[in-house]
Structures are given as structure tokens and as C-alpha cells.
Amino acid sequence: MTQKDIAVQVRGLVKHFGETRALDGVDLDVREGTVLGVLGPNGAGKTTLVRVLSTLIRPDAGTARVAGYDVLSQPRALRRVIGLTGQYASVDEKLSGRENLYMIGRLLDLSRKNARHRADEMLERFSLTDAAGRPAGQYSGGMRRRLDLAASMIGRPAVLYLDEPTTGLDPRTRNEVWGEVQRMVAEGSTVLLTTQYMEEAEQLAHELTVVDRGRVIAGGRVDELKAKVGGRTLQIRPADPAELPRMAEAVARAGLDGIAGATPDEAEGVVNVPIVSDMQLTAVLGMLAERGFLIAGISTHLPSLDEVFLAVTGQKASSAPAPHDRTDALQEAAA
């Protein structure tokens, strides 16, 4: 891969707010024309990352380049290629939806005619045509969100940042937004998207980066991460809770095809096993029965962000592996 293919390149990014280390040495790459999903819980540093990358705040250390432009030394050139939908709406509440979009078009140097045309087009795409003449302050939360998204896409930016774009949207609108993001990518944009929803990451992202407390704790392609997380989690409850560690050990060491590991959860009294197929489920249970474990209950469920965390941090709690290390580890585990 050459330098040219990387649209967003972040190395060792650090940002403090007083005592808080909002970013604590973040490395990541977004390849041109792809979507990177940044997953993380509240306070992980997602918004801080996006604000550094859009020149709203200056990092304390590290470098970040967007389309080859440095956030610190070339902010003006950088602003020409980005679009941002922040976590909180950034539209003028007193202006109508249409006037908001027209203003942004003009600020992006579109001609009057083009700005008007593009504003109407975006209103249509985000189902805001009926409300176009009303002040944005009277919009519902979801409508404001959509207007914000429309505003960030109006100039067809080469790199688009979306900070939790669908939080608070109803399912239909969420699908609509996903469609628009995919359309931007099809037109050649690169997208960095933060989210708390696995489903959203799965729908949109080519690659994922998981951050927690300002650090990257995992990264890789979505299917790799899913293999790691297991697609589903199988929870096995031993009849005797004292068996938990032994049972987890047995599952992890059995060498069953595609089983990367198992973690005992003392509080719940279960062993969590990431699995990707029914065959694996059967194999695990068969193996346990064969070895004489007494099982009191089993359940399976789809992975949530929590599971991703459990899977990732359960194994490498204290270190923050670089993305390629992680990938190798995943491949080894899967082999």
C-alpha cells in the first residue's frame, strides 16, 4: 500500500483536558474510499479525535494528516476537503432548513444557482422538503440531525467525519442515513464514523477501530473483528460455579475449529465463548459432555459493543497493540 492510498493518517495523537487524557497516543489509518468505524464507550475519546481531525482543537502531541494535509500546519487547505457532522447539531436555529443549506453552499463557493439547486437536492434526499421553510429551531431532534448531515455533505467532501450520526434516529431514518453515507462512499468519499452500535459499524464500515480511554485497543476488518468476537457469544453455565476456570480452560485448549478462546465470568457464573456457527456450538457442548462437565444452562446471543470489549480487553487488557499486530493475532487464532 502506498502513501497515496491513505486519506487519514493518525500517529501518536495525544490530547489532554487538564487531568483527563482524552487521547492517549492514538494511531489509525483510513484508506481512501473506505469507511472506518470508530467504536468506543462514552468518554473513550471519539469526539475529541474527530475535533482534532477537523481542526477544531489542537493536539498536544502526535501528528494527523488528512488528504496529505497536516492538521497543525495546513488547516486551511485541510478544511477544503472535509465535511463534519458533529455529535451535537451545528445548524443555525433561526434559519430555515433551506436557508441553512443555501448559506453553507455559498460559503463553499457554489454559485447562487448551484447552491440553491444543491440545497433542494439535499433536502429531498433527507426527506426534509416539507419542513424546508421552517426555522431549524422548530425541527425535531431527528430532523435537525438530518439537516446537519445534509449540511456536511453539501460540498461533496473528500473526507467526511460523522460523530455518532444516527444516535436518536428512528429505524427508518437510520436506514436512510446509512443509504446516504453509502452513496457518498460510492461517489468516492472517505468516511470516518464514530458509533456505539455494532450494527451500524457492520452496515457501513470496512474496517473498525475500537478505542477506550483514549487508546486504540483493537482494529481490523469487520469480518476479522467479528471472528474474534465470535458472531455470537455462547454462554455456558456449569452446575458447579467452582468449575468455571476449568471449563474455560478446557474450551480454550480443546483446539476446536475456529474457537479463539473462552472467558469465565465469575459474577454471572458463566463461561463466554465467541462462536460463528452452530457447528462450533455443538462441538463445544459435545466436547464438554465428553469430558464429564455437568452443564446447568446454555444461551447464545449476538455481540454488543460490550462483547467486543470483553473479547478484546479480556485477552490484552494492558497493552494497546498496533492494528497490524492485532490482525496477525486474529489470523493466528483463526488458523
Place this chain on the structure above:
Amino acid sequence: MSAATITAPAPAPAREPRIGLRGNLRHISALVRRNALQIKQDPESMFDVVMMPIIFTLMFVYVFGGAIAGKGNQGAYVNYLVPGLMAMTSMNIAMAVGTGINEDFRKGVMDRFRTMPIARSSVLVAKIVTEVGRMIVASAIQLGMGFALGLTLKTSVLHLLAAVALSMVFGAALMWIFILLGLTMKTAQAVQGVAMIVLMPLQFASSIFAPTSTMPGWLKAFADYNPLANLADAARALVNGGAVAHSVWLVLAWSVGITAVMAPLAVAKFRKKT
């Protein structure tokens, strides 16, 4: 997919792009349009512009006019008062910019502007252009009130327009101070408080309401160098005749000086603000 292979730094692209004059004008006009639409959406924000000139003119002519100029002499006092009052009204509108900027900054839309390829100063310049527009409306009402109460123009319409223009120039210069205040202070109320404290002595220790000749020496000295008094003198001379050059030059010098110092500070503050 291996991030480790990326070692060479990206080729440094050419110098930072500049936004040409045409681009800047386009951005400023888009932002002025935004401000105008905000006023249209919220007409009450014009309350000060409409009411201040009316109330001040009535109050000073009828409440103090008799005492200052002698009973029954209010007519003559109108000619003394109104040109200076125009200066004071411009000032009070300039003050509103500080609170306006302070409130604006708290809104999310500022974040959007700050990620866009526009000069940061264009947001501030647009604000000033809008406020000068409001000043023009206020001056027109002020003069309308004046003529209704017996103001007579002893020079020419051109002189009158020059008086209005001079107030605008000085008011626009003062706005940079209030913008800086608005960007520095935490709340709009604090901005208002500080602005009042600065403006009160400038307004009353001046020749706006009465000639400075009856003031004690130290106060008269202050009033003679008070730019607001210079502006009132200039406006009065432009309406009533008399020597104008000295006070006009003083006002212009103040305006240029204030702008030269305060505008860069305000823009720098605006840039730094996160």
C-alpha cells in the same frame, strides 16, 4: 493491510491556499444574509434600534431640555442635542455586538464555520456590516424624531449624511473593542456589565448633553479628549455649521487607531478560541 509500511512523510503540498477578495466578499455577504434572516425571524431584536432613538430624544429634549437651555427654549436645544445623540445611539448599538458575538459563540453553528474554508474574520466582518445597517436605521429614526421636534438643518443634506457616516465609521471601530470583550468574557451579562461601565463616563462626561464649558477643569480636560465628545462636536458642526475639520480629523484618527489595534487582537482571539 499493513500500516507499518508507511514510513515516508507525505509530500508537502504547496503553500496554504489563500482566499481571494472575491471569495471573502462572497462569504461575508452569505453571512450578512444569515444575520439579516435572523433579524427577520426575530423582529424583536430590532427593538433597541427603534425605541432607543425615540425615547432618548423625547426624554432629553423634554426632561432636561428646559433646565439646560431654559424654559421654552427646547427648540434650540434640539439642534444642540440630536447630532450628539446620534453618536450616542451608534455607540449603544456597537455595544450590542459584544453580547451578540458572545451568544453566537455558544451556538453549534460556530463549530461548522470554524471547519469551513472561510477566513475566520469574515464571521466578524459580517457581524459588523449587519450592525452598521442597524445603526443606519437607528440614525434615520433619530433624525426623523429630531425633525419632528423642530430640528433645522443649517448646512446641507450632504453635511448631514457626512455626520451620519462619521458616526458609522466610529461605531464600526468601537465594535472591534466590544467583539474582543465578547470573545473574552464568559457570559453575555458580564460583557454587558463591563461595556456599561466603559460607556457611561464616555457618554456623560462629554459634550453630548451640555457644553463642557461649565464642567470643572479636570472633567473638561477629559471631555475634550473623549472621542465620543469629539464625535458629538463633529456631528453638531456638520448639522449646525461651524468649524468641523478639527473634530472630524480627531474622530477619524481615533477610528483608525482603535481598528488598527483592536481588529487584529479580536481576530487572533477568535482564531484561538476553541
